[in-house]
Amino acid sequence: MQPDTSIPAGSVVPLGERVELEGRGTTFVRYAPGPKDAPTVMLLHGWLATGALNWYRCFEPLSKHFNVLAIDHRGHGRGIRSSRRFRLADCADDVAAVVARLQASPVIAVGYSMGGPIAQLLWRHQPNLVSGLVLAATGAEFVRLNRHRYAASTLLVAAAGTRVGSTATWLPRTLAKSLGGDSASPRDKDDALADWGRQEITKHSSRVMLEAAHAIANFSSKRWVGEIDVPTSVIVTEQDQAVSPDAQIRMAMAIRGAHVNRIPGGHVSCIDPDFGRKVTDACLDVQRRIEAGYNPLPPATVTNSEQ
Numbered sequence: 001m002q003p004d005t006s007i008p009a010g011s012v013v014p015l016g017e018r019v020e021l022e023g024r025g026t027t028f029v030r031y032a033p034g035p036k037d038a039p040t041v042m043l044l045h046g047w048l049a050t051g052a053l054n055w056y057r058c059f060e061p062l063s064k065h066f067n068v069l070a071i072d073h074r075g076h077g078r079g080i081r082s083s084r085r086f087r088l089a090d091c092a093d094d095v096a097a098v099v100a101r102l103q104a105s106p107v108i109a110v111g112y113s114m115g116g117p118i119a120q121l122l123w124r125h126q127p128n129l130v131s132g133l134v135l136a137a138t139g140a141e142f143v144r145l146n147r148h149r150y151a152a153s154t155l156l157v158a159a160a161g162t163r164v165g166s167t168a169t170w171l172p173r174t175l176a177k178s179l180g181g182d183s184a185s186p187r188d189k190d191d192a193l194a195d196w197g198r199q200e201i202t203k204h205s206s207r208v209m210l211e212a213a214h215a216i217a218n219f220s221s222k223r224w225v226g227e228i229d230v231p232t233s234v235i236v237t238e239q240d241q242a243v244s245p246d247a248q249i250r251m252a253m254a255i256r257g258a259h260v261n262r263i264p265g266g267h268v269s270c271i272d273p274d275f276g277r278k279v280t281d282a283c284l285d286v287q288r289r290i291e292a293g294y295n296p297l298p299p300a301t302v303t304n305s306e307q
Contacts, residue, residue, distance in 0.1 A: 012060045013052045014068075018078070021097040028078035029098055032059045032068040039131070039290075040104045041283055042095060043070035044122075046113030046137070046270075047212050050077030050200045054112055057276040065284060069107070071098055073118070075208025077200055086211035088114070088219055092121035099129050106131035108286050110279065112270060113137050113243060114212065116251075117219045123228060124221075132286035133228065134279065136235035137267055139247035140254060141220040225254045229296050231289035232258045233282040242267035256296040259285055 016030035030051050041062055045054035051070030062068045072079035073091045080094060095118065099105045109130050111119030116138025123130045234252035238245050245262075252260045261282060269275055 013056045014059055016051070016070075016078070019098060019101060021080070021094065021101060024094060024097055025080035025082055027074075027080045027094060027098065028072040029102075030059070030068075030070040032063040034063045034065060034067040038066050039287055040107045041066040041068050042099065042104070042107040042109050043068065044091075044095065044109060044111040044115030044118045045070070045073065045076070046115055047216060048076075048201070048204070048209060049112075049270075050079075050203075052077070053197060053200050054115070054270050057270065057273070058279045059276075061276040061280040062283065065280065065287075066108070067104070069098070069102070069104060071095060073114075073212075075205035075212065077203045081205065086208050086215055088117050088215050089121055089125070091118045092125055095122050096126040096129055099126075105129040108132040108134060108283055108290075110134040110283065111136070111138055113267065114216055117216070117221065120221050120225060120228070123230065124224065127230075130230055131290050132230045132283075133232040134235065134282045134286060135232065135251070136279065136282075137237045137240055137243055137248070137269060138251070139243055140222050140225045140251040141247065142243060143217045144244075144247065221251075222254075225251060226256065228255045231286045231294045231296075233285050234258050234260045235278060235282055236260060236262045237265050237267060237269045238262050239264060239266045240269075257294075 014030050014032040016028050018026050019029050020026050028051070043051060043055045043058065045051050050072050055070050059068055059070070071094070074080045074082060074086055074094065082090075084090070095109070099107055106129055109119040109122050109132075111117070111134070113136075116135045119130075119133055119135060120140075123133060232255050234248065234255070236245055236248040236252065237243070240248070249260070252258045259282075261278065263269065263278060265272055
């Protein structure tokens with residue numbers, strides 16, 4: 001495995017390595033080591049993102065308490081390339097293979113947006129690998145009504161294979177700006193970080209981006225999400241226009257004993273300066289319940305985070 005050295009100097013994003021998964025392909029995993037004998041957190045990114053772009057605010061605060069892994073999902077960034085149609089279940093199985101290969105189990109699986117279904121499927125397929133869940137800006141389903149789900153699927157299938165997918169190769173201005181940091185810094189550093197972000201996104205497979213959108217639109221865990229039996233924390237993005245806050249709350253209330261933290265912000269809350277702290281707090285909350293011996297019977301509790 002060769003380390004990746006494309007990240008500009010001074011970035012808080014750790015280096016990554018290509019990891020060969022037998023029978024599956026070669027994926028890419030970033031690793032931030034934590035304290036000795038610390039538990040492991042596995043970060044699962046959203047659609048159009050990568051492990052670095054989605055979680056760059058989180059590596060440093062999380063690694064004070066946990067060993068941190070972040071994978072690039074299929075067709076995203078340096079993730080597995082396959083001629084097969086993108087499936088969320090395959091992404092979950094890729095994560096399971098990484099956890100087994102690196103002997104990192106059990107992990108707290110942290111899923112953002114598309115990463116939420118992947119985390120849920122990881123628990124469902126390989127419950128022995130998952131000690132807890134943190135689900136952010138995500139739900140048990142993304143398109144609620146069957147007729148809307150069908151319409152969305154039809155449009156995405158029609159777009160597959162066209163140049164529409166090229167829209168995934170530009171870096172949104174807000175994200176590019178955030179990569180440079182929030183305090184005043186030399187322009188060359190800002191430019192280097194923004195260029196790195198663009199490079200991350202240009203590695204996406206345009207075909208897979210459309211197939212992933214189709215998979216997200218058709219995902220539903222409503223029938224079984226209530227069976228989740230590990231400590232779970234849900235971060236609800238209250239101003240989210242991509243994943244309805246109501247849908248996020250419905251998922252949280254369906255998971256027995258879930259703790260809910262409602263935060264101001266939209267679907268790109270992952271770029272907020274304090275996002276890393278919020279994710280770290282949620283992971284610590286889950287870890288405390290693991291260590292205390294988890295009983296999933298209490299109902300969900302809801303708190304607000306304004307700081």
